Structure formats: structure tokens, C-alpha cells
Amino acid sequence: MPKRSPIAASALESKDMPRDGKIEVAFMGRSNSGKSSLINRLVGAKIAHTSSTPGRTQRINFFPMKGWYIVDLPGFGYAKVSMAQRERFGQAVEAYLTTRQPLIGGILIQDVRRDPQEEEMMVKRWAYDRNLYLAVVASKVDKLNQTERRERKARLEELYQGAVFLVSNRTGEGMDQVKNAIQGLGLTL
Ligand SMILES: Nc1nc2c(ncn2[C@@H]2O[C@H](COP(=O)(O)OP(=O)(O)O)[C@@H](O)[C@H]2O)c(=O)[nH]1
Numbered sequence: 574m575p576k577r578s579p580i581a582a583s584a585l586e587s588k589d590m591p592r593d594g595k596i597e598v599a600f601m602g603r604s605n606s607g608k609s610s611l612i613n614r615l616v617g618a619k620i621a622h623t624s625s626t627p628g629r630t631q632r633i634n635f636f637p638m639k640g641w642y643i644v645d646l647p648g649f650g651y652a653k654v655s656m657a658q659r660e661r662f663g664q665a666v667e668a669y670l671t672t673r674q675p676l677i678g679g680i681l682i683q684d685v686r687r688d689p690q691e692e693e694m695m696v697k698r699w700a701y702d703r704n705l706y707l708a709v710v711a712s713k714v715d716k717l718n719q720t721e722r723r724e725r726k727a728r729l730e731e732l733y734q735g736a737v738f739l740v741s742n743r744t745g746e747g748m749d750q751v752k753n754a755i756q757g758l759g760l761t762l
């Protein structure tokens with residue numbers, strides 16, 4: 574994999590975000606859910622920082638694509654940062670999700686073995702309220718056997734009340750579904 578492509582912007586406040594009006598798709602998920610790995614897989618390059626230490630992504634990062642941006646949002650549910658820090662990320666993310674004009678949709682990533690919690694449901698509600706596209710992606714499917722996969726897919730689709738794509742960032746399984754969803758928005762990877 575190529576090492577890194579430049580980040581166009583890394584911001585907490587809207588004044589530091591791109592102003593070129595290009596479309597944005599936000600990648601969201603709990604820390605350690607596999608968000609950075611998914612971004613890297615989709616792009617085919619190590620642009621997002623992956624780590625076994627959760628909570629590394631603390632700013633909103635904009636990765637330039639062909640005429641649009643992948644926006645890597647800080648992972649939610651990370652306990653080891655201070656309350657003040659958490660507040661700050663939370664507010665920045667909320668402000669971004671509720672008001673950002675170039676934003677047309679999101680990819681919500683979660684570990685296939687977990688059930689969605691309050692934060693995931695908030696993301697789902699946010700997308701619904703703004704009438705934005707949302708793809709729900711369940712990662713780490715390589716950790717499950719075929720029976721477990723079927724069970725988890727059914728359970729997650731019931732909880733989310735919609736389609737859930739099962740993927741492995743390790744093997745690449747299921748990646749085409751995510752690519753198709755992005756291409757379905759008229760965007761090129
Ligand atoms: N087995 C497996 N491990 C994964 C997968 N996706 C991510 N990981 C691992 O989970 C950890 C967190 O991944 P990362 O992409 O940094 O998650 P982030 O915190 O959500 O950005 C790392 O150790 C990854 O190697 C996957 O699909 N399968």
C-alpha cells in the first residue's frame with residue numbers, strides 16, 4: 574500500500590474546514606470499530622491512522638478524493654480522554670453533522686459482534702432528520718463463522734431497521750457493497 578496521501582484539512586471548527594464546496598461523506602463509529610481500516614481499504618492506501626490504541630483520531634480529518642472528501646470523524650465512546658476533551662469532540666462532531674452543508678451522507682461502522690448503542694442510534698437519527706444517506710457497515714466479520722454471520726446480520730438489521738453490510742477489513746470481504754454504495758452517490762473511489 575502507498576504510505577500516506579496528504580490530509581486536506583484537520584479541523585475542530587468550521588473555519589478550519591475546506592471551503593471549496595466539494596461533497597463530503599462522513600465515516601463514523603465507536604473507537605476501535607475499524608473505521609480507519611475501512612477507509613484505508615476503500616481507498617487502497619494508508620491515509621487514515623489505524624491503531625490498537627483506541628481514540629487516536631481526535632480531530633475531523635478531510636481526505637481528498639476525486640472531487641469529494643472522505644471525512645474521518647473522531648471515534649465516539651472513547652473513555653480514556655478527559656470529560657472536557659470528550660465534550661469538545663462531541664460538540665464538534667454534532668455541529669459538523671447537523672450543520673455542515675457539503676455533507677451528503679455517512680458510513681456508520683460498528684463491530685459485527687456488538688449491538689448498536691445510544692451513539693449509533695443517534696447517528697441513525699441524525700441522518701434520518703437531515704434526510705441524508707447512511708450506510709451501516711458491520712466490521713470484523715472474519716471473526717465469525719457462517720452461522721454467526723447470518724445471525725448477527727439478521728439481528729443488526731432488525732435493530733437498525735435497514736440493510737447492514739458485513740465486511741472484513743482484514744480479508745476485504747464485503748468491500749464491494751460499500752464501494753457500490755459510495756458509487757451509488759455518484760462518487761468515484
Ligand atoms: N479481525 C479484524 N480486525 C480488524 C478489522 N478492522 C479493524 N480491525 C482491527 O481493529 C483494531 C482497530 O482498528 P482501527 O481501524 O484503528 O479502528 P478505529 O479506531 O475505528 O479507526 C485494529 O487492531 C485493526 O487491525 C476487521 O475487519 N477484522
Ligand SMILES: [Mg+2]
Binds near residue numbers: 608610622624630648
Ligand atoms: Mg481510527
